[in-house]
Amino acid sequence: MQELKHLSLVELIDLLALQTGDYMKMLKAxxxxxxxxxxxxxxxxxxxxxxxxxxxxxxxxPGLSEGKDLKTGKDKPWT
Structure with a gap:
């Protein structure tokens, strides 16, 4: 969906959470x-x-913010 391209990853995750909540409300209703x-x-x-x-x-x-701790510069353990 083209309209999702302008949203950040965090915004997409928030949108998914909201949509999931709406789905549950719709299901109950x-x-x-x-x-x-x-x-x-x-x-x-x-x-x-x-x-x-x-x-x-x-x-x-991984970039600095993805794979390394910003304070220490050491590699973060993958979760």
């Missing part, structure tokens, strides 16, 4: 299968964009 499917589709698009960006970061290798 008895939303139609079509409404739930649309919501799940949006969540899937957000997840794909997040994973795509994470894969791009991994393929570029």
């Amino acid at each position: 008895g939303a139609s299968k079509e409404q739930l499917q649309i919501c799940r589709g949006l969540m899937t698009h957000i997840q794909v964009e997040i994973e795509s960006r994470r894969a791009n970061q991994r393929s570029r290798g």
Whole structure:
């Protein structure tokens, strides 16, 4: 989805959390299968964009902020 490209990774994660909360509210309120499917589709698009960006970061290798502690400069353990 092109409209997700302008969002930062943190914004995408926040959006996914909000969308998940909305989905749960819709589920409890008895939303139609079509409404739930649309919501799940949006969540899937957000997840794909997040994973795509994470894969791009991994393929570029760790930068100072990704793989090293900013205070000590030592490598962070991968989690």
